[in-house]
Amino acid sequence: MKTYHRPRSIFSADDPMRGSISAAIPRLRGLVGSLLLMLVAPMVWAQPAVIYDLGGKFDKSFSEMAYTGAKRWGDETGGRFLEIELQSEAQREQALRRFAERGANPVVMVGFTFATTLEIVAPDYPETNFVIIDSVVEAPNVRSVVFNEHEASYLVGVMAGLATRTDTVGIVGGMDIPLIRRVACGYALGVEAANPEARVIRNMTGTTSAAWNDPIKGAELTRSQAAQKADVVFAAAGGTNVGILQAAADEGILSIGADSNQNHLHPGSVLTSMLKRVDNIVYEAFKGGEAASAGVSVMGLANGGLGVALDEHNADLVDAKMKAAVDEAFDAIASGRIVVHNYTDDSECPANS
Amino acid sequence: MQRTMSDRVDIVLIPIISLFLAFSISALIIAGIGEDPFEAAALMVSGALGSAYGWGYTLYYATNFIFVGLAFAVAFHARLFNIGGEGQAMLGALGTALVALHIPWPHWSLALLGCGIGAALFGAFWALIPAWMQARRGSHIVITTIMFNFIAAALLNYLLVNHLRPEGSVAPGSALFPDAVHLPTLHDILSPLGFAFSKSTPANITAFLSVAAAILLWFFLWRTRTGYEIRTFGHSENAARYAGIDPFRITLIAMGLSGALAGLMALNATMGESERLILNPTEGAGFIGIAVALMGRCHPLGIVLASILFGFLYQGGAELALWTSIPRELIVVIQALVILFTGALDNMVRMPIERLLARSKRARSKA
Incomplete structure (x- = not known):
């Protein structure tokens, strides 16, 4: 099964820590590495997950923005994330529960249609952080993101x-x-x-x-x-x-x-x-920290969640x-x-x- | 009924060979996109049948398919090609929701009865309009029933956006049903008996109802006078007319029953799973019902078996989508291959086998 994947070394090639440790105590490197792996593994390898709605992830629009954000996180950190495109309504609760049970964290849902399901599921997994876009769910482990x-x-x-x-x-x-x-x-x-x-x-x-x-x-x-x-x-x-x-x-x-x-x-x-900017929401949530903690974010013009695009392609029109x-x-x-x-x-x- | 050798071949051997062919091609395709087909198969089987959790979802899907499969079959025995199961089930969901939301039910069992009547009446009503148009005006039922699917979707959308949506909610869905109409899940039913069944799965008491409906339908079609009339009408309309069977009556009975059965699907999906009316309460099950019925040779037992197979494909497909990078479109391809081989390409397997059997029989009789 291709669920979990572990990087070959816990230090990636461009990690500044890598040089210093390996230069100082080369022989202990493997040992330190494996010790570190044991200590931090549960935290570091809690994979984030994103659930796309029935529309599918390549909709050239809303869900694809979410995918872009997730991919940006993946490209920057080298981490892998879980994802699923729903096929039926019954899979909504199923996907949430399965990801939470496998220790995925945070679990991001792209769409307001998840609200009712999340209200039922969130209390069962207090250790998991959920992020829902376009709807508000009141729970101590849910971050709700709405756009004006x-x-x-x-x-x-x-x-x-x-x-x-x-x-x-x-x-x-x-x-x-x-x-x-x-x-x-x-x-x-x-x-x-x-x-x-x-x-x-x-x-x-x-x-x-x-x-x-x-x-x-x-x-x-x-x-x-x-x-x-x-x-x-x-x-x-x-x-x-x-x-x-x-x-x-x-x-x-x-x-x-x-x-x-x-x-x-x-x-x-x-x-x-x-x-x-759904991509920013997913990206920040995947990075963890406040964006994946409980609360409500209202994204509007003032905080950069929304905007109008002015670039070289429409410069002549405006x-x-x-x-x-x-x-x-x-x-x-x-x-x-x-x-x-x-x-x-x-x-x-x-x-x- | 005496089963002949070729009957047994027809019911058991040919579907198995067809399935084998469908799964072999699926395996080739999965290998083609760089995934391991054996791993995928193992994941599907263990995810759908290997645990109470898997069965909980497999049976939930199967229940939907049994209802709509039976719905298609009863109309098909009168040679009425009802492809409006989708719309009839949507209306059934509407009936269920109206009954569940507007009547203060004291207990789930009464609510199940009430919602069942609501679902069946609404579903039957939606099927009777095309049936009347067919019987009186000659409007072809294939055309009208598929049109009625779209009308049903538009009607549901209009009601959910403008009337049934709770104030302030963005999502097009009705309010949640009250707790009193919550149907017992298989977990609730089986845990007093000592079986630990998965708590979070949607399979519920309507799974038993669907099997009961299959048995009743078998009795109706093969053991009652009206059932006989329906089958006669289906085999030859002229013969039926000559025997004094009223085509108008048979068309309305067959279609009304078909719509009612399709509507009953809502008991499982709307009352049992979502517990509120949502925008697309059927999710294409109405169309899968056609495939299920054709694969099950329009016999209730065959439909139950085919429904479980499709339940397995749906739940196994969900597990594939969750844990591998096989795209969901490919899971649809696997389902489509099964339909293609068991339904459309049936004769491709049947003819060589029948020829083979005939040859061996001839050889035996010579010897």
Whole structure:
């Protein structure tokens, strides 16, 4: 079985400790090494684990960001981590329990759907630290990480409102769930703030989880929005985004990516991307310490958990005026001068359009 | 019933050869991606059948498959190809959830009965609409039932996002069912008898219900007048009509029963496992049910056995996903190979064997 793997030596080649010890007491090196191995093994080799939701890990979006973070940890430390892509709902609890029983620590879950299960499982494994992204679970061994997506979608909404020439912008969401409605609401509020004349066309790709991975339908919706005169389309649909961005590029209109920086996919067509730094969450949690201890982290614009992507691929699209408006809105939200309405608080969106 | 030699070959030998072929090709593929197929096989077997924990999950999956497999089989005996088991089971889950959430049940046994009626009625209702359209309007049942799967998914999504979701929750799911409707798990049932069964597995009392349903269905199909009529109708609609069997009635009975059985799957998945209504309560089991029923030759005993095989594939696959780097898509490939060989490529094994048997019989009769 390929579960546990042990490095050949406990000192890696670039470890500064290696030279000093081996130079001083070369003959004892092996002995010291094996003693150290026995002492620290339980702590050092508690493998971290990450559980991806049913969407799979290579979704070019949310889960893939988590994988990127885990991989970055693996590349930097040379450590191995456990991972599983769920295939069924029943595996949710199963994977949590199996990883916890095998001593994996911390166990990171990528997605709000784990919340109910984790509430049941966490008390059974007080020694294991759990990290859940996008939901809050109150337990002494759970770190909950939530994102204020409405803040970042407000920012991209401001950019869309300023960029539109037709006073019509669109958003293509993934599955019609409260989380995506929250994003759509923040976006509409941002558009309204920047351009009160603008109209927002909203579409969702679907009502089943297939909506997260349906680029063809995403492209159709984008074309239909373009036909309704929308000239900026915000893609908030996970793996469906590739189709939305492609269709926007084909139609010669602007698009906005989400989760990871998707500006490079169609330079000159992707206005910006709403960034959700899930990778940092996983990376920090794997490193241990506070990020894997109990508590609630609210990631927003102020603490760098969210942002908008400005790079060489969209530099030509973002003029000084737009940049200034975004910076101003960023500061206003980060300092609390503007509070963007959160759809999931009351299931209503105050945007007019 | 007298079993002939070729019957025994049909039921035992051919499925075993087909399985062997499917697993051999799977092994080649696993070796092809650089993993050890024998290790993988050992991990699957020990993970799914080697412990109470493994059995707990294997039986949980098998229970789902038995219900939807029986559902497909009863319609298929009337030659109605019901591929709407998925949607009917979703409606069953909705019925279960509404009954469990809105009636203050004093005890789980009453709740099981109540939820069972709710699940069966909702599932049957969802199957009866296409059945009526088939019987009266001639709308083909394959088309309508698959369409109804999508309508069911959209309906469930609408209700979960807009009505059943507890205030403030982000996830599209209903509130948890009250404690009183918690079904006893196999651990709860077996520990007073002295068996230590794994505590954290989802297998529950509905596993026994599914077997009871299989026995009842066998009795219904082969020992009652209506069952006979269903099978007659399936073999020849014209003959059935000539014998005075009402096609409209048979279509509605077969499909209604089929939908009700599919709906009952929710007792295991929704009431027994998630204990709340979730967005995708069936997870494709409705489609696996078709494969299970075809593999089990639409006979209840065959369906139970095929369901346990697929339960093993699901739970063994989960263990592979947990502890090896075999991607989950490959586990689907293994499941697909089993379906391909036992269902679609059945004649590839059957024909040479039948020829072989016929030749040996001829040789014997000559001698």
